[in-house]
Amino acid sequence: MPAPPLVVEGLTKQFGPLRAVDDLSFSVRPGAVTGFLGPNGAGKTTTLRMILGLTSPTAGHSLVGDRPYVEHDRPGRVVGAALEASSFHPGRTGLAHLEVYAPQVGVSRARCREVLEQVGMEHAAKVRVGKYSLGMRQRLGLATALLADPPVIVLDEPTNGLDPEGIVWMRGLLRRFAEEGRTVLVSSHLLREVQASVDDVVVIAQGRLRHASPLAELRSRAQPATYVESPRLDAVAALAAERGWRTATDATGLQVEGATAAEVGGAAYGAGIELHQLVTRDADIEAIFFELTRPEEER
Template identity: 80%
Template structure:
């Protein structure tokens, strides 16, 4: 599948005295899942609305390939989007909702039933949307986005309201989209919700870009840590302090922050300190995320 790049170029949105999005620039490439991350109120939804032509920018532009979303002859066939799980007519059935959109993207009634089955709502096709749970509405929003089998998928907080099984399902689906060569942009206010499924991360706060890289590169910015059990934890703690590392008691051992397990092991060996257990602690990406998005951060 040939999918276009999404390009956000100097995008700005002013609502009265409030600058919701401030000179935002980043790109989203095909063949990867990009997590669009930031706390609630960071400007994520406003950015997505400008990308989809629902909100007019104060400055800058958002491109889908070489043009703005609305400039595509049939934009709904290029970008499939789900922004709000509440934007459904409560009196329509799930199937009826999709049938309203089907002519706009040039698909049949059979396709409506096909995507309902794909998102696990075939059993509720004749049920009125007003009786759907939040998780079911999330699935219906995804079905709407997939109607035209578009090369670009844009989802706003897609795991909200899903049970654990549904979260695993959406993660697998996102990975499948990327493997098919689609351009996938998914927003979340928590990194841990999308960490298992994204390749790239774009972090914003207060409408401004704070970080953009691969997830692997972001991990290198997180502080490493190791868990150590030693018969003389006091001696080990002194060694850690001398090396500029910090230690915290955890059960029978110590968590050493600021060093990898290999570094702790090498230092203990050189100092002749006996260790009974030494394991790597996964980097705390969530802590780094909060550090990147704190109000006083200046990046």
């Protein structure tokens, strides 16, 4: 059975005078990892809680396939979610925690050991959760989400507390989920944490949608940059100014923003400027992200 999409339509949440989420609409397609991005306080967790029926919306709705999450016969078998890495009984072992949830989603105790192994936590099965590090709790939350092998995965800041090796592992796991055809939604407040693993991005700020597209489209909006080393950096800077390219200096060279290496090299050759190094820098999509999420009053 194919994984269902997630659809959010006009979702709004008002807490007294605060509008945490404001007329938010987007969709999450199967077979892809969608990064749900925005600064802290943007409304990401509130949105995820509404999708999962944990918070009632003031207006709008969200659908998992053709119906709201809570209207599925066994929602936990359709959507596996991990929102907080602290909602565990500290006196229970990791295995005991999973065994409490197993009957709710209709899986065996053997499955509990399987998912602990899947997330690399079999060594801590009999350790009380109160002794777990934040990274270990993140993995246990993921194991809980995977108990029923659901077609839809929703994770809130899943790399928080993971070491570099754990972050690489998480990226690989998310990619495998997408390759299996699952619908995957992953929130983060930092684009660089997820850009290596996501296919699509949904960017929000102050509870409102700021951008939704494939990651490649967001990348295309970023300006190219080229690093240059030359015995005549002043001449390169002057040439860049003539072409309308911005420049920034560092200890050994010059970064030319808004131009590709081919453009800079061709212009320098035409002007007779000797170059010792010419390197294309990755497009700075983080700059685009920060511009998208800047408070509206500063835009």
